[in-house]
Amino acid sequence: MAGPGGKSGPLQARLRLDKWLWQARFFKTRDLASEVVTEGHLRLNGQHCRKPGHGIGPGDVLTFAQGETIRVIKVLDLGQRRGPASEAETLYLDLDPRDDGASHLE
Template identity: 65%
Template sequence: MGEQAARLRIDKWLWHARFFKTRSLAAKAVASGLRVNGLSVAKPAHMVGPGDVLTFSQGRTVRVIRIAAPGERRGPAPEARTLYVDLDPPAPRAPEPQAPRYDGGGRPTKRDRRALDRHRDVLE
């Protein structure tokens, strides 16, 4: 009984640990490709427990997480961080370049606005 209580559905655990905003988003992430201990899992009902290593994509990053505790509820973020150990913390993102600012007084001229628009097009 104790072993069974320590295991939880993978979509529910991802939701408890606050990796995804809803359980349906967590289930979609599982269905799109997630690995548990190196093996691919496609069903959100797959049971996971402490010690399992999850590899999944979240946005543009790939997360590698070891489950530390099953979790009983979706609590606040500090509580959710105690449910896992991040094995590969994401690298800090490089700051985005600042758009040029108009330094002159008053409204920018047509020429100044065109220069700002050209710079914005290059960033996109």
């Protein structure tokens, strides 16, 4: 049975988890993204992941806290760089879109 980032194809492209979170603009720095992962505040495909260098690819689902909001994100693309926000938004699908921008935590 494959682990959290189990490969579904023979040579599927992968990118470090912390780098992808930074490129997709969920965190200001890779260090912050890495900290969230190592402290156990992120799930990859429903399983805890504490390795910032874990490879992720399209189709993986990430669940993590961002401020007071719980984000559920499906990876659509890996991207090549940390570009503008409009470019970063093409890398993922928000599986729990907020209607009014309010926090889901109370």
